[in-house]
Structure formats: structure tokens, C-alpha cells
Amino acid sequence: MTQGNPQRRWDVVVLGAGAAGLMCAAEAGKRGRSVLLLDHAERAGKKILISGGGRCNFTNLHCTPANFLSENPHFAKSALARYTPKDFVALVEMHRIPYHHKTLGQLFCDGSAQAIVTMLEAECRDAGVETRLRSAVERVERDADGFTVYTASGAVETRTVVVATGGLSIPKMGATGIGYDIARGFGLGIVEPRAALVPLTLPEPVLEHWAAISGVSAEVTATIVPAAKRRVAPPVFREKLLFTHRGVSGPAVLQASSYRAPGDLLRLDLAPGKNVFGPLLQPGARRDEPTTSALLRAHVSQRLSDRWLQANAPPDWKNRSLEQMEATLHAWTLPIAGDEGFSKAEVTRGGVSTADLDSATLQAKSVPGLAFIGEVVDVTGHLGGHNFQWAWASAFAAAQAL
Template sequence: MQNPQQRWDTVILGAGAAGLMCAAEAGKRGRSVLLLEHGERAGRKILISGGGRCNFTNLDSKPANFLSENPHFAKSALSRYTPQDFVALVEKHRIPYHHKTLGQLFCDGSAQAIVTMLEAECREARVVVQGRTAVERVSRNADGFAVHTSAGVRLARTVVVATGGLSIPKMGATGIGYDIARAFGLRMVEPRAALVPLTLAGDALEHWAAIAGVSAEVTATVIPATKRRASAPIFREKLLFTHRGLSGPAVLQASSYREPGDSVRLDLAPGQQVFTPLLAPGARRDEASTSALLRAHVSQRLSDRWLRANAPPDWKNRSLEQMEATLHAWTLPIAGDEGFSKAEVTRGGVSTSDLDSTTMQARGVPGLAFIGEVVDVTGHLGGHNFQWAWASAVAAAAAL
């Protein structure tokens, strides 16, 4: 590093999950690797993930768990580096972990264990890590690339962009990866907040913000504003009411499919017939009996608030059947979301139409690869985005 223009086989931009993994794998292949990080330390988003325990992969991760304009793009990388491959690495470093639910694997202790593991892999592979170095631009030269940084120019035969997306800007997120892609003529899919709380407005916000902090197990899906769009998946997890709208895993999952003007549809009692007893001959039909039935499935605060907004106009069979239907297809208009500051990941990014799915390199710019969140591949909640980081990193490293 004494010569600021020392030439490297590979310069990797960004020491997050994908960057660290790619650096270690490229170094193991005998490449000289420089890993640049604009922050003070590596893996900062890893450290805050999973409530500080890092949901580092998902045993059930598969292409169907990812969004992209090209739903087939991620198949190659995901098939060549599986969740079991990363688990083997975790076990090699003797990191205790556990299965929580829905295939999600977490560290028993701190997420720092994953960062320490990746840093150890980089040291073993003789990777040089340079922090506090902001990347300004990347240009081509006769022998490869010049990476222009706040600490001078770094020359490289190949460059890997692992700069992440725009989510959680307080952790240092920037759009430099997108700028580099545009500078080389690559197309972009508009970056948007994903896995993000949704907001309500007007009367809906005033009514439901009153029970902020209340949760329930539901199914949630996005209802497109136009019939020309395909239906979104249905997610069965927790819903959480907030002071601004809706959150919780079910809503975060659904949020990745939301477009402006869409609504969210909730089933507050999945698989259950709540009000059917009211239809029995001689059954008592009044507010008290209705409330008692609903409280068997959701909290009293949610029950009271929901019935206040959805009380039947009368106690006839048709009205009770309609209330049952509404409970299972309760639709709320969405005003927006809480933006990149609260988003776990960024949807969109460098278009997969301009990348080779085997090497992660730009089709028209050999030697320039994009991996991880900067690419238009976005995983569901639950460790899938980490699995994409590991898999895309390994795919890129194998081609360097």
C-alpha cells in the first residue's frame, strides 16, 4: 500500500456481506485483492441484522424467495452456493447458531461472530482491507480499471461493486454503486425501499394509530391498483400496528411488492370461521357475543377497534356473513412507506439484463462485476438477502 497506484488483480468496493465474502473467495483463488470500505469498519449492516444476532441464511432459500425484473437471474448463483455451504463455513468457525422459524438461522450470540469469521477468512486469503476510503468513480484503462478514491487511485485488472443499496443511510448507504453502473452505460431499475413499514393517512391513520403496539398473526398481501399486474404472494406472519401505519414481518414482506396506489389485504383469522356460531338457530346476536368471538382470535384492543370500524348494519345472516368475509379480506389503502431510513433492503438497482448471471459481470464491460444489494435482486425477509450476498459474491469471485 506504500505505492498509492499499486496494481491489484481485484479491487472490491464495499466491505459489507457481499464484499467481504467475495474478497475472501477471490483471495483463496490466489488473486491479489484490495477491499475498500468508506466507513470505519467492515460489516456494519451485518452487526445490526436479526436484532443483533444476524439471520445469516435461510435453509429454505430458493429463487421463488426473490424479486427481480428477471425472476430467473438469481438461479445460477443460488444453485452454486447454497445455504448448506454457508452453514458449513459457520460450523468451521465453531459459531453456535439456532433455527428460529421458517428456515431462519441466527447466531446464538452476537452478529459480530459473522463479521469476525469473514474478516478471518479475508486475512487467511491475504486480502488487504482499506477503510475510511470513499470511492469517487471508476474508469477504464488499457490494462483494466482505475478506481479513483479519497486516498488516491487504485489500479485493478477487475473490479467488483459491492456497495449495497440506499437502505439505512445512517449506516453509510450511498448511491455510488448506481453511479458507477450508469457511468458504464448499464441500465437501472428504479431503487425503492423494500421490507419497509407501510403508512396510512387520514381517517385510517387516526383510527388505527390508536392501537399502536398491538400485534396479531395474519396473512397479508398487496392488492395492485391495476389488474394488469400479477397478484402478489400471501405472507402469514405477524402484523404490528404503529403510530404511522402498519409493520411486522407480514407487512414488511408484502411491502416489497407494493406500487403507488396499491392497498394491503389482511386476514385477521387465517383458516378460522370466527362468526359462524352467530348463524346457529337461537344464537345470541349482539355486540357482546360478536366481540367475544373475535377476542378468541385477536387481542381485545384490536377486536374492539376492528368491530367499531366494521360493525354489521343489522344482525341478519347476510350481514354476519359479510362481516366474516371482511375479516378475512380486510383491505386498507396505503399512503406510502417509511422510506429508506426504515427499509431493511433496497428493491431495484443495476438491471440484471445487463449482467451475466454466471459471472455477475457487466455484459459490455468484462471485468466489472456487481453483487449483493446493488443488483436488482431482492430477497424476502428471513435471511434470503444474506444468502444472495453470499451466493452472488462466490459467483463473481469464481470468474475473477
């Protein structure tokens, strides 16, 4: 923790020392602003440390506005255009942090995610930022000269405030709804927060059948089938599916989960681009359970093949039945009971309404000098480094206006 500054009034107070908060504090400090960074936790960047399996998937080379969900799909465009993945990669390289490309544009540290936290802390320190940890924020009030931030250890006066307190995901890491409370206190709207990038649960008796292969995975395409008509159809994701003791998970399901609403179904293609049972339709082909099972096992594991055929075996060996089984394999639907909640969600969907924020400055339209960045805003990225890129980009954009 940076040593205390005797001054009582600041140019900028940043609430939250996560990815967005650290980045914004450093960038504001580089602009010559006096900056105080506050967080209730005992250390900075706790969520960064557990990301990417402890290696921090710090950005995605293919990040575009299309990789984000929001009530206003255009809101993120300005910030994302002004601070790109290449900009953050340049920062990582300047600090000589070894990294690698995994798949689908995802960049990870070769070593521990601690390297990213150390880098951001160094950026803050070099920019003259004061960091106060174990300083829980209670409320923020506005006055004629700016704002007063009330914490458990006293009040702080500042010209501007940046709220980077994150969402509700992973409460054991210290997640709270203080950012939403601050927004509501200033009359800003909140899009209902809900778990995103989260494992889905299956209802009984469906779960009873599939829980038996918990731990089995397969490469699939996954998408949500909406119960009600939507203006834009949910996207299709091609990644891994993982069966769990409560339902389904894996990257494909986590991606699809962000688009789920009550009553929706999950649709899976267990053999994308393959004609699995086509050989059964050939003249003289054997049509029986062993042959069918062998064909499916060429594309998925034996345990998954056996379970799937138990639930989807054809009623007879006629062409129509075999064609229907093929169609079902590529458009297999599962009912969704719910999800595993914020405790297992990687991010929070929803948050401070973008209708009340300026997309260029991230400041509240009705409260100049009060900005919201990162996960607390109703901008949610796909899996694979996109949420970190939104943190960096929104933080940078906000800092340029402070």
C-alpha cells in the same frame, strides 16, 4: 484493518466491505488473486451487525429463487444453485459459531452478529486480502490494462473491479448510491431503487382510528392488492402484523411492502383458516355486540377486536350481514399512503439491471472485468435471511470468474 501492500496494481479491487464484499474478497483471495477491499466506513460489516436484532439472520434453509424479486426472476438461479445455504452453514460451523433455527428456516447466531463479521474478516485475512477502510470511492475508469479506482486517498489500478456497495436503505449506516453511479458511468441500466421490507403508512383519517392501538400485534396473512393488473399476482405472507403510530409494520407487512406500487391496497386476513362468527348463525344463537366481541377476542387481542368492530360492525343481525362481516375479516383492505422510506427499509428493491449482467459471472456484458453483487443488483429477497444468502451466493459466483 490489514496492513498496506506495497504493490500498486491488483488483480481484484472489491468496493464495499459489507456481506457481499467481504465474501467475494475472501473467495477471490482463496483463488490466489491479489485482492484489495475498500470501504468508506470506519469498520467492516456495519449492516451485518444490526441485522436480525443484532444476532444476524445469516441465511434461510428454504431459500429458493422464488424468494426473490427482480425484473428478471430467473437471473438469481445460477448463483443460488452454486452456493447454497448448506455451504454457508458449513462455513459457520467450521468457525465454530453457535447458531439456532428460529422459524420458517431462519438461522441466527446464538450470540452477537459480530461473530459473522469476525468470521468473514478472518477469511479475508487468511486469503491475503488487504482491507482499507475510510477509503471513499469517487469513481471508476476503464483503460487498456483494466481499471483505475479513484478514492479520497488516491488512485488504485486493478485488472478487475467488483461493486458490492449495497443499496440506499439505512443511510445512517452509510448507504450511498455510488454503485448506481458507477453502473451508469459504464452505460448500464438502473431499475429505479425504492424502499423494500419497509413499514407502510396509512392515510388520514384511517390512521387516526388505528394509531390508537399502536404496539398491538396479531398473526395474519397479508398481501398487496394491485391497482393495475400484473402478470403475476403478489404472494400472500402469513406472519405477524404490528400497528404503529404511522401505520402498520411487522414481518407480514414488511414482506408485502416489497410488492407495493402507488395506488395499491393492503389486504389482511385477521383470523387465517378460522370461521370466527359462524356460531352467530347457529339456531337460537345470541346475536349482539357482546357475543360478537367475545368471538373475535378468541382470535385477536381485546384492543384490536374492539377497534376492528368499531369500524366493521354489522348494520343489523341478519345472516347476510354476519356473513359479510366474516368475509371482511378475512379480506380486510386498508388504503396505503406510502412507506417510511429508506431510513426504515431493511433493503433496497431495484438497482443495476440484470439485463446488463451475466448471471453466471455477475459481470457487465458490455464491460468484462466489472462485476456487481449483492444488494446493488436488481435482486431483492424476502425477509428472513434470503438477502444474506443472495449476498453470499452472488459473491461466490463472481469470485469464481475473477
